[in-house]
Structures are given as structure tokens and as C-alpha cells.
Amino acid sequence: MNKTVSELLTFGPVPSRRLGRSLGINNIPPKFCSYSCLYCQVGRTAHKEVGLRTFYQPDEILQAAKEQISAAQAAGEKVDYLTFVPDGEPTLDMHLGETIDLLRSLNIRIAVISNASLIWRDDVQTILNKADLVSLKVDTVNDALWHKINQPHESLKLTKILQGIGKFAEQYPGELITETMLLAGINDTREAVSGVADFLEEVQPANAYVAVPTRPTAEVNISSPSEEVIVQAYNIFSEKLAHVEYLIGYEGSAFAFTGDIEQDLLSITAVHPMREDAVNEMLLKAGLSWDVIQTMLDSNKLKKVEFAGKIFYMRQLPVN
Ligand code: SF4
Incomplete structure (x- = not known):
């Protein structure tokens, strides 16, 4: 059955530990991305892109979000966040800022889940400043590991991205969180994890999430580290950061006392x-x-x- 435009551009709301009931917004079509991460759930990126361009019109997305929210409300579901979380990189959309401005009329908090690859650009920082919550990917601070894990577009530079994250964090008025994906035998050593923790100590995110692959990945032989290694990573992060949580495939909550x-x-x-x-x-x-x-x-x-x-x-x- 063909999907309606509203179903193509939005999905949910789905429960999210980070965002409550989150209504997802696909502001770009699948796999338009600047990275081709080993663990991507949507498969390999055929053509990596770094230029901002038009994918959909902001008013199309607003209309789709309105319809999806109405459907959710009719089913008695609440929506805590409108979340830009396409199967690609949301900041490649040159109309992202304009779309956020339009969605403001819906009076729901807005989040953007980004791979951070374009955060060094002033215009991208200005756009992300409009969101209430921004999540940035920091899988590694090691250049060789970055190339291996995230397989970036050839024009990107890790040092510029890390500097961009630091600069963005200094002035961002909203809630900044980070996500680090740990892969067995790749970036899960004490040294690799400590490098990320040292960097995040400077950034001071509101929460640093340590994730592991829990769904099928783009490449074979990609797996989660063992529980022992995850606990080690958690403790290394916790020595430097006030708020650390892991994402291991359960939408649990440390505060849900029953x-x-x-x-x-x-x-x-x-x-x-x-x-x-x-x-x-x-x-x-x-x-x-x-x-x-x-x-x-x-x-x-x-x-x-x-x-x-x-x-x-x-x-x-x-x-x-
Ligand atoms: S940044 Fe996200 S969408 Fe892009 S390749 Fe990595 S996991 Fe997939």
C-alpha cells in the first residue's frame, strides 16, 4: 500500500527515553547522508553529500506534522517532541531552520538528531540554535577510527567537526546531548573511550548517551561490546561527566519507580x-x-x- 505524504514525512509518536513521546520528522529522504556508518540501520550510503539543498518544502512538512498530531490526539496519544530524525543527516536540508520556525506554531518542543558532521558551519549552528534539544554524534575523537566507523564524505575533517561541537556548545541555549556508539573490537578500548570522555568533559552535554548496536547494521560483523566493556565505558564516562546513560535496546527509565x-x-x-x-x-x-x-x-x-x-x-x- 502506498504511503500518504504525511506518513512519508512523519512517523509516530514513538516512545523515546530521551524525548518522551516523540513524533518523528523525515525532512530528507532515506540515505542522503554525509556519513556511511558501519552500524547504520538503513544500509550503506550510496552517495555521500555535504552540500545543503532542498528536499521538501517547509509547508509540506508542517501540514504532515499537523495531520499526524491530529491522528495521535484522536487516538488519545500525547506528543512531547517533534523530532527531526530522518534516515540520513537532517542538517543537509537547507530549509531546516525555516521548517522549525513554522513548526513553532504547534507549541511542541523540537529536537534535531544530527551526526554533527556539518556543525563547523556557522549557518548550520544558527539553524540548530532554533531547536530546543540537539543530539550530536561523537563516536570517536581518533581520525583513523572516525574514517573506519563513520566513513565520512572525503571533504570532511574531524578536527573541524570537534572544534565546531565545542563552539556550538558554548553558546547553544537549548539542551545539548551526545551519543557515542560503541562497536566491539573497534572503538571500545579504554583508550578510545577515554579520548571521547575527555573531549565531552569540555563540551559538558546535559546527558552523554553510550549506545550499542541493537538492530541489523549496514555492514556485517558489527556487534555490541560485552556487558563488561559497556560497564567499563560507562564508568570512564562517569568519571568526567555528570550525566551518563547507556542505550542498550531497552527504553528503561532510571526514575520509573513502580x-x-x-x-x-x-x-x-x-x-x-x-x-x-x-x-x-x-x-x-x-x-x-x-x-x-x-x-x-x-x-x-x-x-x-x-x-x-x-x-x-x-x-x-x-x-x-
Ligand atoms: S549518520 Fe546516521 S544515517 Fe548517516 S550513515 Fe550514520 S547512522 Fe546512517
């Missing part, structure tokens, strides 16, 4: 590892014994991980 201890532990450990003493404290408060944890370990819901002489518990990685 009173059901198993559910609460799963929510928290889907977001960050818990130290053994914190788990003990939770059990004590609930008047429960360690049997609860043992049962969760036995049923592969939780994983026990040792790091720097301490025991942590994290949610077991989902099986693809």
Missing part, C-alpha cells in the same frame, strides 16, 4: 549499571532478600559484572 522491585531494577539497570551496595540498599528498603537478585541472574535478566574491584549489575543485553 514499587515492584524487579521492574524497578530492570528499569534502572537498562539505563546504567548499579553497584552492589546500591542494590543491597534497595532490597533493604523493600524488606526483601538477595533471592530476588539471584532469581533475576538465573533467568538471564540481570548480569553481574566486575569492574575496578567492584561488583556491578546491569541489564543483560537483548538477544537480536
Whole structure:
């Protein structure tokens, strides 16, 4: 069945840990991108682009968003964010700023999820300043790894991008978050992770997300690091940054206390590892014994991980 224009340009709302109920906006067609990331869920980028140009008209997107919001409201669903998250790079759209201005009339917060490759451009920074939340990709600060993982357009330079991120962060009035995708055997070493953490310490994002591939990737043999390596990365980030969470394929929330201890532990450990003493404290408060944890370990819901002489518990990685 052919999709309507509104369905092509928008989707959702879908639940997002970062954004609540997020209505997605496809402001560019699939795979118009400046990168061809090894882990891309949409396949390889046939032609990498860096020039800003027209894809759709801003009023077409506004109309599509209005229709999608009406449909969501009719179904009793709320929309917390309008999120530019196409299957490509949203800042390639030369009308992105104009579209954000038009969408303001809908009185819903606006987010842009960008790969940051064009953030060194003043005009792109001016456009992104219009959004309430911007997410920037920082998978690595190492040039060789960047070429390997993100396979950038040949004209791009990592040093310029990193400088651009720093400059943007200094003046951006909204909420800046970052996302770092960890790939097993590629950028998951202590050294590679520390490099990113040192850089992000300068940027001070409101939240730094550590992600792992949880869906089929563009290239074969791309996989998630083990739970042990994820806990190591989380701890390296946490030494430098106030707010770190991981994205391992569960839309958990560290703040969703239900009173059901198993559910609460799963929510928290889907977001960050818990130290053994914190788990003990939770059990004590609930008047429960360690049997609860043992049962969760036995049923592969939780994983026990040792790091720097301490025991942590994290949610077991989902099986693809
Ligand atoms: S930046 Fe995003 S859309 Fe572009 S190749 Fe990477 S993962 Fe895919």
C-alpha cells in the first residue's frame, strides 16, 4: 500500500527515553547522508553529500506534522517532541531552520538528531540554535577510527567537526546531548573511550548517551561490546561527566519507580549499571532478600559484572 505524504514525512509518536513521546520528522529522504556508518540501520550510503539543498518544502512538512498530531490526539496519544530524525543527516536540508520556525506554531518542543558532521558551519549552528534539544554524534575523537566507523564524505575533517561541537556548545541555549556508539573490537578500548570522555568533559552535554548496536547494521560483523566493556565505558564516562546513560535496546527509565522491585531494577539497570551496595540498599528498603537478585541472574535478566574491584549489575543485553 502506498504511503500518504504525511506518513512519508512523519512517523509516530514513538516512545523515546530521551524525548518522551516523540513524533518523528523525515525532512530528507532515506540515505542522503554525509556519513556511511558501519552500524547504520538503513544500509550503506550510496552517495555521500555535504552540500545543503532542498528536499521538501517547509509547508509540506508542517501540514504532515499537523495531520499526524491530529491522528495521535484522536487516538488519545500525547506528543512531547517533534523530532527531526530522518534516515540520513537532517542538517543537509537547507530549509531546516525555516521548517522549525513554522513548526513553532504547534507549541511542541523540537529536537534535531544530527551526526554533527556539518556543525563547523556557522549557518548550520544558527539553524540548530532554533531547536530546543540537539543530539550530536561523537563516536570517536581518533581520525583513523572516525574514517573506519563513520566513513565520512572525503571533504570532511574531524578536527573541524570537534572544534565546531565545542563552539556550538558554548553558546547553544537549548539542551545539548551526545551519543557515542560503541562497536566491539573497534572503538571500545579504554583508550578510545577515554579520548571521547575527555573531549565531552569540555563540551559538558546535559546527558552523554553510550549506545550499542541493537538492530541489523549496514555492514556485517558489527556487534555490541560485552556487558563488561559497556560497564567499563560507562564508568570512564562517569568519571568526567555528570550525566551518563547507556542505550542498550531497552527504553528503561532510571526514575520509573513502580514499587515492584524487579521492574524497578530492570528499569534502572537498562539505563546504567548499579553497584552492589546500591542494590543491597534497595532490597533493604523493600524488606526483601538477595533471592530476588539471584532469581533475576538465573533467568538471564540481570548480569553481574566486575569492574575496578567492584561488583556491578546491569541489564543483560537483548538477544537480536
Ligand atoms: S549518520 Fe546516521 S544515517 Fe548517516 S550513515 Fe550514520 S547512522 Fe546512517
